[in-house]
Amino acid sequence: MTNERTFPRMPRPREATIPLLLFCLPALVLIFVFNYVPMYGILMAFENFVPSKGIMGSAWVGWRYFERFIHSYQFSALFINTLGLSLYLMLATFPLPIILAITFNRLRNRRVRGFIQTVSFAPHFISVVVVVSMMSIFLSPTSGIVNLLVHAAGGDAVNYMAEPSWFKSLYVLSDIWQHTGWDSLIYFAALSAIDPELYDAASVDGAGAWRQVRHVELPALAPTIVVLLVLRAGSIINVGFEKTYLMQNVLNLSSSEVIATYVYKVGLQSLQYSYSAAIGVFTNVISFGLLAAVNGVAKKFGGASLW
């Protein structure tokens, strides 16, 4: 009986294939309808799309809307704002979770560590709307706690939320507050997989805590760091619509208008569907290209890769 089952005479039973296909079916359909069908809609970026005529009936205009975007007077400002914000965000937020994970990993008392970790994750679960609101309450020029401090220190109240020069920093700071703890989790996981003997060996060789970080922990984190960097690179141009849009106001627009918010306004507020779709395609292609390029570099130098 048992021999018969493992005997190689028959191919492995495939009777599970049909149920497994059915398991996948809802997800396949959902992704097809909401992700793949819209890709067909990309065609409207090359047309003078009129909803009543549909994609098949609208007139073909080729690259007209792409050219219009690249030559438009907002283009350079949008591009600089978008890249500026996302590079700033990446440089400022990328190292922090790594440092935090290394810190947590040094806490020997499990309960203390668990407590601090639980607390540090909490902001990740708060909605963007609430985070931006808290920011605007704390930074209010008339009643905000921050300006009360500034005032007490003898300074003049600043309307931070309306100040273009503050927009990017506030965006980055609130991101740090919200996600550093959570983002450290994945690095922490990689650190807890390190064989304790490596630490012992390092300390026998006379490596102090700092050198253990450099020669034991950072090498263990390297693959994770590379993969996350590659993913980050792919989203450079897609810097978060949600928070930007919430933080935006007439006064800080010169610094806070990014491609994502512009696409929304052009497309859904002024109903220039084709133009908006063209900008969407433009950014999509750039981010896909960046992702592939960075992934290629990572593959060549580190061996880690997404695919």
Added chain:
Amino acid sequence: MAKRYTGSDLLFNAAVLVICIVTLFSVVYPLYFVVIASFSDPVAVRSGEVWLLPKRVTLLGYQKIFENDRILRGYVNTIVYTVAGSLFGMLVTLPAAYALSRRDFPFRRPFTLYFVFTMFFSGGLIPTYMVVNRLGISNTRWVMIILWGFNTYNMIIARSYFEANVPSELLDAARIDGCGTTRFFLRIVMPLSQAIVSVIFLFNVVAKWNEYFTALIYVRDQNLMPLQIVLRDILLQNDMFKNGQGASGANTIANLGDLIKFGIIIVSTLPILVLYPFLQKYFQKGIMIGAVKG
């Protein structure tokens, strides 16, 4: 070998201590401040008297919140979207993840590619908007429940977890006993995978609870608005009394407004913050295995 502490090791430990204290303080204090401010006389908050304890305790803010129809309706809507949306998300994600974790499933690789591709490439806002409109689900409850119910990232985490935690011997044994695929999934894989199920559940709940983009784009009917949109109107656009709920005196409005803002942050965030420590213990097991491998 005896442990020797050198100066630089002491410095290192000091750094660890400082980072922990700074992290704790910067996370906890803003949240704590919102809590005490929501119970305090807004005049005292405005003049900076409230630091550590509430001053001149009042429940007026909460009273106004629970009297406000829009907030209550938003709350109920969000609960509906969260419960239905998370269940839907789990029902779609977990079976697919399990199927793709099976090495004997011939479509494993092509399907995985099919899903992963959408993480990096999309039709964009406008084409998606057109499709949703065409389906006739925009401006209905369905759009809030169905749209983005399947999340590729969650699916991959779950798939890796199943790969690592469901031994193939178990499947062989079940097969001999005549256990079918569906029954194996429901009776054996699910109970074995509590950690990942909890994590995916939490992710779904949080995503639905905090959803605001979908409503912004696809919902116009004020009666269908989720809490987050109501929050935005009240907190960021100061649109407190939109549906004709008047109030008297500009100063009173401003003060009461502050109080309501603090209170509504608490009321809207509390359910999530209460839920998450219970599921928190699964993070290590669940996400780690999924994320590190995936």
